[in-house]
Amino acid sequence: MKNLYVPQPAVILDITEENFNTKTFTLKFRDPKVQEAFTFEPGQFVQVSLPYIGEAPISLSSSPTEKESFKLCIRRVGNVTNAIHRLQVGDLLWIRGPYGRGFPFDEVKGKNVLAIAGGIGLAPLRSVVNRLLHHKNEFGEIYVLYGDRNPSLLLFKEDREIWARELNLRVICEAADETWKGPIGVVTKLLEDPDIPVENTVAMVCGPPIMYKFVCRKLLELGFKEEDIYLSFERRMKCGVGKCRHCNIGSKFVCLHGPVFTLKEARELHESGVF
Template identity: 65%
Template sequence: MRKENPYIPSPATIIEIVDEAPKVKTFTLKFKNKKLQEKFMFTPGQFVQVSIPGVGEAPISISSSPTQKDSFKLCVRAVGNVTNAFHRLNVGDVVWVRGPYGKGFPMDQFKGKNLVFIAGGIGLAPLRSAINMVMDLRNEYGDVKVLYGDRAPNFLLFTKERETWCKHCNVYMTVDTPDETWKGHVGVVTKLFDVVEITPTNTVAMMCGPPVMYRFVVKKLLDLGFPEDSIYLSLERRMKCGVGNCRHCMVGSKFVCLDGPVFTFKELKEIPEDETPEAWIP
């Protein structure tokens, strides 16, 4: 973790750009300061603040594994001024990065456990960091399942990486709207619970996706017998400063940028109902 002033960004060069899906690109970045890159440490689920001079700043989850030391990846969907400007950049261009921030997935605590990753849409991007870490340290974790749903086949992310994941774990995919080439499952991601055997014994569930997804996925997991503190959610909520000063991201008494963005369901359930976004809680 960096010890410098958390508000001060550092320049990072774009060294690779991959088109993943409509309006989604993965940018590989490297800090211009070699020592800073060597010291850059993060936990899957954490995020950075990326700024483009003259445009603004946006929080973006890190989507590469912390085992990758020489660079880091950000998967960016073009949805606003900053992210659209990001998409117009080229290899060799420079952005400014500060962080990492927040509380990620406690991967060390998960060693020896079975893992279930549940992703909806762009929610696969932050989970990709944890999945690739598990792939690199495969012998340290138990059975691994990835359940992933998206709008249509052409929106599915990380095609080549998913092929690698399939060699080391079980990957299940579904789409809302199939085309003539699609031979897989059809429907929302919770449909996969009907065809995938998931047992709560010694198992941790990690999910990221649109908030409306959480209500239904959490209910499925609770019905299967998962303890509330074995269900982890990464929350998508507007963050500004990244260090808990602006209060832009508060959920009840919790700051998403400090106490999260990763929470257990037990933590979220303890927030008073009138302070909790209804879509998150079943």
């Protein structure tokens, strides 16, 4: 019987510095059979560990259409992620998963998709957007609204250049510098764009908790239904399989029933961050 708690070694193939405290790691399982069998849904996460240091839950940031490797965008915030940031190409990370429920895909084919990201919340939504781009003819209009505190923090430069050509990309920063020519403000300001469709549209949202309150309020004002707004929640997860109860919200566990919930589900769980 397979042990759910045993991680698999993955080799670091490439490291991209996104900003001063965030890197994207491209990895491949050392065992070719494990890599071949590895599949996931955008919005799911893996548990990433280093021996004698610890383990941390990290969202997958690559598209499941990329079969030869996978990507993790990791911000340096604690002991585990600080240690990961010191690694080099060729070093090993230990991975188990994927876990959780991701963003919908087959259920929303034929609809417009509005991806709304704040800060590091773009990491799991990168997985969503690149998968949508791969299946672009199966969906309606695809919009990406992305905001961060300042231009130096913006993630995924090469991806954003592609999205600007192939999709409807809007980027905003709360503070500008001499290089910034775009709009200034918070991401909800981008929802004032009259071109953004509401009818036959689903919204997929990921960012800091405070953002959810104002984004959800604006989406409801625009006419979105609660069941058409999907939110990714972050809780401190340990086991990833619903045993340790660290990620409990009401009657649900984020690692099992989420991390993606509809706004309707979140309200039923009395998740205060969306009110």
